[in-house]
Amino acid sequence: MSGHHATPPGTPEVTRLLAEWVVTLKGADIPAEVRREGLRTFVNWVGCAVGGARHETVDAALKAVMPLSGPRHATVLGRPERLDMLKAALVNGITSHVLDYDDTHLKTIIHPAGPVASALLALAETRPMTGADFLTALIVGVEVECRIGNAVYPHHYDRGWHITGTAGVFGAAAAVGKAIGLSRQQMQWAFGLAASQSAGLREMFGTMTKSFHPGKSAENGLLAALLAEAGFDSSERAIEAPRGFACVMSDKQDWNEILGDLGTRWEAGLNSYKPFACGIVIHPAIDGCQQIRAEIGDRVQDIARVHLTTHPLVLELTGKRTPRTGLEGKFSVFHSAACALLRGDGAPTAFTDEVVTLPEIVDLRDRIEATADPACHEASVTIDVTFRDGSTLRRHVHRAIGSRDVPLTDAQIDTKFRNQAALVIGEEAAEALLARCWKTADLRDVADVARQSVALLEAAQ
Amino acid sequence: MSGHHATPPGTPEVTRLLAEWVVTLKGADIPAEVRREGLRTFVNWVGCAVGGARHETVDAALKAVMPLSGPRHATVLGRPERLDMLKAALVNGITSHVLDYDDTHLKTIIHPAGPVASALLALAETRPMTGADFLTALIVGVEVECRIGNAVYPHHYDRGWHITGTAGVFGAAAAVGKAIGLSRQQMQWAFGLAASQSAGLREMFGTMTKSFHPGKSAENGLLAALLAEAGFDSSERAIEAPRGFACVMSDKQDWNEILGDLGTRWEAGLNSYKPFACGIVIHPAIDGCQQIRAEIGDRVQDIARVHLTTHPLVLELTGKRTPRTGLEGKFSVFHSAACALLRGDGAPTAFTDEVVTLPEIVDLRDRIEATADPACHEASVTIDVTFRDGSTLRRHVHRAIGSRDVPLTDAQIDTKFRNQAALVIGEEAAEALLARCWKTADLRDVADVARQSVALLEAAQ
Structure with a gap:
């Protein structure tokens, strides 16, 4: 607008360049080891979403939102209820975080999958996509939220922001935007709409509202991408502008953390999985x-x-x-x-x-x-x-289990998955779901994973 | 939690005391002149919501959210579409602000009615309430958002927050919480859930996302109250805690602006109405x-x-x-x-x-x-x-028209209402709607106002 809030000279066009990267990236551009970590991220997330599905926090959320749901096209993982995609994103984001047992990007303490996978899988039940495309979008979303988190961490977190909520909404918008094929400009708008919904306070730790944050950022990021698709415009420099996300919500802004080595340095390859159900x-x-x-x-x-x-x-x-x-x-x-x-x-x-x-x-x-x-x-x-x-x-x-130096093996992820999911959907269903999850890259329709999570519940109805 | 983020000694229990005030206040406790200003606030808001109903911003929002709507119990004022109450709150919040023609609390530049009235009227179409109870809840909501705004203004605004969004979500939560009869503790939770959804950046000014802010804060405040009603808990000191709203989102916190003279000093009595359709x-x-x-x-x-x-x-x-x-x-x-x-x-x-x-x-x-x-x-x-x-x-x-010193007369509010509403629903319907609005205090069912705004549209279908 006026010179008073012009972007300082030398500030790169962060939002435009990041949006450009998101929309042009191809699945084949992602290194095999990063794709593998993306798959582990998804497997771990499904186990957590099912594992947390019966928590009282989820019951309370469903009590409020069920009567207001739109077309019930999306699964609440591990539960008989179905919801419209926005509300399913909200609730699956809650379930997958409510046991504090999910995943962690250790540099920022972001729990990456909750906001991103919850939005993307709920979308996939209405707009079919292959497992391979799903993983590409998931990895893109995780990469975006972790890079944006890096750019403002630690000041942003120290100030009191729950970074899983505040950065997660960008990840959800990026993943959904990638999946539905937004143009570069629409992706910039989606980032603007995400920035204007970026929220979540650490004060809520210890209450149900903590797990509300990944849920709401999933819902809000999904909404951001859908609005942008419909032509709802926004700032095209929402991340870097003087009154944009990074400057308003942090005193630290390291643009190189967002733009540096895009496509060669992969934050999504650094995800870790909690061996214990707490911070x-x-x-x-x-x-x-x-x-x-x-x-x-x-x-x-x-x-x-x-x-x-x-x-x-x-x-x-x-x-x-x-x-x-x-x-x-x-x-x-x-x-x-x-x-x-x-x-x-x-x-x-x-x-x-x-x-x-x-x-x-x-x-x-x-x-x-x-x-x-x-x-x-x-x-x-x-x-x-x-x-x-x-x-x-x-x-x-020296380094705890679950850290980058002592990562959980695939077998340990399996055990964690089985132990929590079996309590909710039974051993047989948990085993079948786990097997399906590991095959995500080969699925013609990734929504099979969501449906599989409730297959026995539905059969019992 | 630990001593590190204990509330500083001497900090009043802002959230608890404000919640207590909201849930115990009676309509008769509100002075007549404040009730009158509340009525003017509502009349002006309805005119703006109808006036903005055909804007391209609203078309874009509806394109994205219509397919995801739940039970279509709530009216989009001045349009044939109906939505579930959450989405109606979102869209009416957009329509009423999109022409930049709404109301202003001049101390904070908050546009008070958008977040509060949009949430409350959408609710009223499912949970019937009298016009008198509606006005009480509306005034309570406006009072809460303006007091919270005062507590952090100007630092909060200068930092880059669009205060209509960030403070508005508390107003919507308060109004809805009052209307549905939350307990004091539930009202505290609703404020916690509002704090964790408080968002909106000034960077979006000049784009569609500016009017998205009052809409989203209406939807989010409504959701906060509904979740609290369902037993979804939250911090009970979300406003004043060191990692709560005021400390994280502002360097200024004046608790007396929130708690001082509650029930005698009325910010809701200071609302003003824009004579011109811009900032x-x-x-x-x-x-x-x-x-x-x-x-x-x-x-x-x-x-x-x-x-x-x-x-x-x-x-x-x-x-x-x-x-x-x-x-x-x-x-x-x-x-x-x-x-x-x-x-x-x-x-x-x-x-x-x-x-x-x-x-x-x-x-x-x-x-x-x-x-x-x-x-x-x-x-x-x-x-x-x-x-x-x-x-x-x-x-x-010396003082512009529309300022507190030169307020719009009722007749000028009428003219403003007629001029914008007639363009959307025709002169006859606008006149009938205006007459109904002024009678709000006597309505047995305030949802009549929402229905009246589309009466001729529906008759034409």
């Missing part, structure tokens, strides 16, 4: 405590006190001393460590209302202390155990 | 130019050049020198002044693609200059005209 920052502590339990066996009963030396973010995010609910337990490194020591558990079963208030868990939890050490790597922890007889044990975890 | 900041210039035109008549052809001395915000927001579309014309004080001088026009007809590119308008526009003067009041302007013969004329507007 990634507690994973080293759980990993270390499980290792200690494996080593000392029954002597866990003789522990007098435990001291954790952790990265500062651990206490900042999960410093809750007295969690009262399962959900709050996810925000307590003390509960998580106690549960890993006493039960060896870090799965969704470790974060129920019942377990969080078990006397023996509470008793040990209250004897665990933690110190933040800025020199401690985010994927590391040092655990000092003092037994009642005065003897001590130290365990240092 | 409020250009209104003094248009008013002054219309006055000059009335004084000099045909001598407008002899103008050599014009100089405007304005508040700095005028050039910041509307400094566009060469608008190419009607929409861009709204962001050009130069076009607006030229059109007021040559045609005496400031209505929607002044901001069409055709008028913006008329040679005689462009010719005069290019001979208008403007200077920002920090000492100039926002509702003032000084206009210096130099004629070809060297003679000069100065006009100082």
Whole structure:
């Protein structure tokens, strides 16, 4: 508009160039190892969406939105209900995140699949696409949200934004825009509409609204692309403008994180999968405590006190001393460590209302202390155990399981998938769904995955 | 969670106290003059919603969302299409703002009715309520959004947030929450869900996405209240927490603006109505130019050049020198002044693609200059005209029409309503609708207003 809010000289045309890349990229341009990581991303996401499908958070969301649903063309994974694609994107984004068991782009703590896959699969049930095209769009969406996240992280996150919501909406818009064949200009508009819906506050951690964020960013990103397709215009420089996303929502803007090495450096190839059903920052502590339990066996009963030396973010995010609910337990490194020591558990079963208030868990939890050490790597922890007889044990975890250095194997992803999905749809259906997911690249219609997730439920109706 | 993001000592429980006020207030607690302003707010909003109903922005939005609509219980004012209440809230929020002709809370430049009335009337078509209860909820919603806006203005706006979107979502949540009888705790959750959907960037000004903001905040606020009603929980201190709305989205937080004199100081009584179909900041210039035109008549052809001395915000927001579309014309004080001088026009007809590119308008526009003067009041302007013969004329507007000092009379609101609504639904229907609107307080079912806006359209089908 006026000179007052002109883009500073030297600012690249971030939105235009990113949109150009999204719409021109071909599936064959994506390296095989990145496509493989995209497939692992999808398999892990389906398991989480089914695994979380019966959570009370999902029941509450469905109670509100079911009566307002449009044509019920899209599946709520693992549930009998069907919804219009916008609402299915919302609900599947909630289910896949609600157990805090999904995936993580470790540089930004974005959980990439929730916003992107929820939007894209809901779309695919109305606008058929092959599994190969689906994976291309999924990878593009993940790449876009992680690059945009990188550009503003850490200031944006430190300010209080839940980056999975705020960056995720761009990923969903990019994936859907790619899938429906938006022009470059329409893709710029979709980014503008995404920017104007970018939201989600970290204040909501510990409440149902946390998992609302990936859901709403999926719905909003899908809507952004559909509006742009219909000719609804927007700013064409929504990411880089002085009053655009990056400048308003962060004091840091590193455009090279968005545009640098596009097509050669792949953030989508760096996705990781949670081995434990809670925030990634507690994973080293759980990993270390499980290792200690494996080593000392029954002597866990003789522990007098435990001291954790952790990265500062651990206490900042999960410093809750007295969690009262399962959900709050996810925000307590003390509960998580106690549960890993006493039960060896870090799965969704470790974060129920019942377990969080078990006397023996509470008793040990209250004897665990933690110190933040800025020199401690985010994927590391040092655990000092003092037994009642005065003897001590130290365990240092250099890199926790699930980190980039110790990624989950395909077999571990399978186990995680089976364990959570079988609780919701049964072992047989979980096994069949898992097999179908791994074959995504060969599917003529990727919506088969959504339908398969409820095949036995429907047969039972 | 941890001490790191505890609320600073002395911070009041803003969210809880505001929610308590919303749910306990009775209609009779609202002073008569505030109720009257609430009625004027509603009448003006209906006129704008109908007036904007045929805009291409609305066509594009409907093209995208119509196929996804749920049960079509809610009216798109002034159009034959019907939508589910969430989508109707979205679209009516767009229509009522798209001509930039709606209402303004001058302290914050919030356009209060769009987010609140769009959500509330769409709800009322499914959950019947009297006109009196509707007005109570409307006034509560406007009060909440303006108070929250006051608490963070101007920093929040200066940062780049479109405050009608970001604060409007709280107003919509409050109004709907009041109407459906949320408990205090549910109202706190609704504010939490509103905070996590608070969005909208000023970068979008001049594009369709600007009017998307009041629409989306209406839809999102409605959804927030419906989710809270269904038991979907959230932070209970979303407004004041260190990672809540006010701290994340503004460097200024004045809690007294939210809690001070609740029930005695009424921001909802300060609403104003635009006499011209563009941003409020250009209104003094248009008013002054219309006055000059009335004084000099045909001598407008002899103008050599014009100089405007304005508040700095005028050039910041509307400094566009060469608008190419009607929409861009709204962001050009130069076009607006030229059109007021040559045609005496400031209505929607002044901001069409055709008028913006008329040679005689462009010719005069290019001979208008403007200077920002920090000492100039926002509702003032000084206009210096130099004629070809060297003679000069100065006009100082102390307070523009539509400002709090020179409010639109009821009769002027009527004229504005008739002029825009008649173009869409015809004179007879516009007259009947206007009469119904003024009787809102006596309606047994306020949804009659929505139905009346399309009565002749439906009769014609």
